[in-house]
Amino acid sequence: MKKNIAIIMGGYSSEVGISLKSGNVVYKHLNKEKYNPYRVHILKDKWVLVDDDENEHPINKHDFSAEVNGTNISFDAVFNAIHGTPGENGVILAYFNLIGLKHTSAPFYQMALTFNKRDTLSVVKEYGIPAATSVYLNKGDKINTNTIIEKVGLPCFVKPNGAGSSFGISKVYTQEELIPAIEKAYEEDSEILIESFLDGTEVSVGVIQYKGETKVLPITEIVSDNDFFDYKAKYEGESQEITPARLTEAQEKSVNDIAKRVYEILNMSGFSRSEYILVNDIPHFLEMNTVPGLTEASILPQQANHAGISLTELFGNAIEMALKN
Numbered sequence: 001m002k003k004n005i006a007i008i009m010g011g012y013s014s015e016v017g018i019s020l021k022s023g024n025v026v027y028k029h030l031n032k033e034k035y036n037p038y039r040v041h042i043l044k045d046k047w048v049l050v051d052d053d054e055n056e057h058p059i060n061k062h063d064f065s066a067e068v069n070g071t072n073i074s075f076d077a078v079f080n081a082i083h084g085t086p087g088e089n090g091v092i093l094a095y096f097n098l099i100g101l102k103h104t105s106a107p108f109y110q111m112a113l114t115f116n117k118r119d120t121l122s123v124v125k126e127y128g129i130p131a132a133t134s135v136y137l138n139k140g141d142k143i144n145t146n147t148i149i150e151k152v153g154l155p156c157f158v159k160p161n162g163a164g165s166s167f168g169i170s171k172v173y174t175q176e177e178l179i180p181a182i183e184k185a186y187e188e189d190s191e192i193l194i195e196s197f198l199d200g201t202e203v204s205v206g207v208i209q210y211k212g213e214t215k216v217l218p219i220t221e222i223v224s225d226n227d228f229f230d231y232k233a234k235y236e237g238e239s240q241e242i243t244p245a246r247l248t249e250a251q252e253k254s255v256n257d258i259a260k261r262v263y264e265i266l267n268m269s270g271f272s273r274s275e276y277i278l279v280n281d282i283p284h285f286l287e288m289n290t291v292p293g294l295t296e297a298s299i300l301p302q303q304a305n306h307a308g309i310s311l312t313e314l315f316g317n318a319i320e321m322a323l324k325n
Contacts, residue, residue: 002036003076005319006049006064008092010041013084014167014188022294023081029311030079035319038066038073042082042092049073064101077322078103079315080270080291088291089115089162102325104318106269106290114266114288117161118193121285127265129258130284132157132195137182139190145178152196158182160189171197200279203245205255206292206300207263207272209321210309214263216256217303221245222275243302251281258283269325270318273300 007030009023010016023039030037039050040059047059049066057066065074078096080103086092090111096103105111114120118136125131135148149156158181160168168188170181178194185192202224206217223240247255259274262285273292276283292300296311304314 002034003319003323004073005030005035005037005077005079006040006075007037007079007081008040008042008087009081010043011082011084011087012042012044015083016043018293019081019083019087019291022083022291022298025295025311026079026081026315030315030319031312034316037079038075040066042086063099064096075101077101077319079319079322080105081294083291083293085162088289102322104270104322106267110267110269111290114268114272114290115162117159117287118191120266120288121193124262124265124285127261129262129265130279130282132198132284132286134196135194136161137192137194139186143179143182145175148178148194149175152194155197157195157197158185159193159195160185161191161193162189198277198279198284200277200284201245201247202275202277203247203255203283204241204273204275204299205259206303207259207268207274208300208304208314208318209269210317212321214260215307216260217300218243218306219245219247219252219255220299220303221247241299241302243299243306247278251278254278254281255283258285262288270321271300 007023007026009019011019027037027039041048041050048056049059050056057068059066065072078101080087082088090108093103093105093108093111097108121131121134133152135151155171155173158170158172168185170184172178172181202222204220204222208215221242225239255276262274263272271292272288272290274288275286294301301311
């Protein structure tokens with residue numbers, strides 16, 4: 001008997017449009033002979049099941065069901081395609097946990113932890129994982145630009161703590177640019193981090209649960225046409241994403257080993273895509289994305305393709321892993 005699968009997409013953050021694209025790709029490629037997929041838009045003003053005619057049917061939040069043409073639709077599992085809040089930060093996953101509904105992501109605590117860049121760095125650094133030097137600020141803190149620059153140097157990066165898709169990120173070259181960059185980051189989050197610039201090769205690597213095993217996917221080298229891997233570089237073609245990355249055998253092994261170790265340190269499951277910069281052949285951890293882009297052109301699907309895994313297999317495996325948990 002086919003399983004009913006809710007593909008949740010949208011969300012409450014700046015990434016809503018990107019999430020809708022990812023979710024629709026999942027809907028397109030999911031095996032319709034095995035599953036009954038349904039698109040569910042989770043938006044600030046409504047939760048609705050959207051049918052093939054684009055009609056909207058309200059979601060009953062009591063049990064996450066919907067009535068469609070007189071038939072009550074309940075779900076066997078949820079495919080999480082929400083970038084940002086409330087999907088990637090674990091909020092809606094805690095709700096699913098309460099009502100006993102299985103989903104494709106890691107448990108809500110792991111999702112909340114990895115969505116918080118500052119907390120993730122604090123954990124992995126305790127395990128000896130190399131990372132940039134950081135300064136943390138909360139909105140309202142007094143700002144001493146001299147002290148910040150003395151610690152992280154110039155250039156440096158200013159980032160919102162809980163935003164994705166490079167929203168709110170600035171590369172700062174001078175002391176005068178620091179305050180405007182901080183204000184920009186605060187538009188996305190009340191917590192920010194300021195990191196030292198790491199000069200080296202940037203790579204992105206997917207680690208997933210595949211057929212019951214932790215699998216490291218082929219590494220992608222990021223070569224941005226811009227000053228860094230910003231929104232335009234990610235989504236508007238202003239970068240080269242080279243898979244497999246142009247690394248030596250030793251570099252590749254180093255990245256694979258540390259990526260798998262970080263995945264396990266953080267007790268992850270489901271999808272992940274992490275960014276590293278190789279400095280003197282040593283991978284330095286930047287951050288982990290637990291709901292990475294899932295369009296045909298996105299990095300993790302590219303990596304899966306190079307590993308011989310189709311989108312249908314990739315998405316179907318995530319659902320099967322969720323159903324077995």
